[in-house]
Amino acid sequence: MIRLGSNSPTRALLLNKFNIDFIQNGGSFDEDSIITKNPKSFCYEATKGKFEELYKKYGIEDIPLLVADSVVTCNNILLRKAKNLKDARSMLELQSGNKTSVITCMIFKNKNIELIDISSTTYEFKKFNIEDMNKYISSGECMGKAGAIMVEGFCKPYIKKVRGYESTAMGLSVEKLLPYL
Numbered sequence: 001m002i003r004l005g006s007n008s009p010t011r012a013l014l015l016n017k018f019n020i021d022f023i024q025n026g027g028s029f030d031e032d033s034i035i036t037k038n039p040k041s042f043c044y045e046a047t048k049g050k051f052e053e054l055y056k057k058y059g060i061e062d063i064p065l066l067v068a069d070s071v072v073t074c075n076n077i078l079l080r081k082a083k084n085l086k087d088a089r090s091m092l093e094l095q096s097g098n099k100t101s102v103i104t105c106m107i108f109k110n111k112n113i114e115l116i117d118i119s120s121t122t123y124e125f126k127k128f129n130i131e132d133m134n135k136y137i138s139s140g141e142c143m144g145k146a147g148a149i150m151v152e153g154f155c156k157p158y159i160k161k162v163r164g165y166e167s168t169a170m171g172l173s174v175e176k177l178l179p180y181l
């Protein structure tokens with residue numbers, strides 16, 4: 001049993017997919033407090049901030065703690081979760097027919113180890129079909145996802161090339177966590 005220190009439904013879905021028993025307690029770390037715009041540093045600092053908040057609140061005495069953060073970088077621009085549908089549209093237009101990477105940082109701590117993992121999955125996308133993209137945006141599924149992308153959904157038919165785990169791109173590099181559970 002582990003504690004998923006996250007509000008993310010996708011992270012919960014990933015742990016379920018890998019049959020990992022967990023309870024879910026999200027935090028309220030303010031990612032706007034992070035200064036750096038470097039995608040990897042931002043992702044690490046956000047994960048560290050989330051971990052410190054939840055480690056203070058729950059500790060790891062009874063069950064291990066897992067937190068994570070994901071960001072997207074495209075054309076060296078840091079893309080977080082879209083603020084609104086207009087923001088989501090510009091993120092998707094940037095990534096259409098382009099190369100984009102999802103960076104996921106995880107911190108997992110139990111009584112014996114502390115794992116800090118930063119992984120990324122890189123995609124080359126074909127140009128998104130405009131009608132398809134408009135439908136995706138108006139569905140609102142683009143919200144709450146780093147870079148407004150959904151690799152297992154909207155983006156799937158447009159993947160030309162991929163390097164890295166799909167789980168990393170969805171927000172939790174579970175394959176990297178398994179050896180420690």
Ligand SMILES: Nc1nc2c(ncn2[C@@H]2O[C@H](COP(=O)(O)OP(=O)(O)OP(=O)(O)O)[C@@H](O)[C@H]2O)c(=O)[nH]1
Nearest residue numbers: 006007008010069070145146149150151169170171
């Ligand atoms: N379904 C799906 N979700 C994605 C994808 N890429 C990123 N995400 C989600 O985008 C969100 C990135 O925002 P974060 O700040 O890391 O996490 P959060 O959702 O705010 O949740 P916390 O862990 O409580 O911070 C996470 O929930 C990821 O699971 C994707 O391709 N598909």
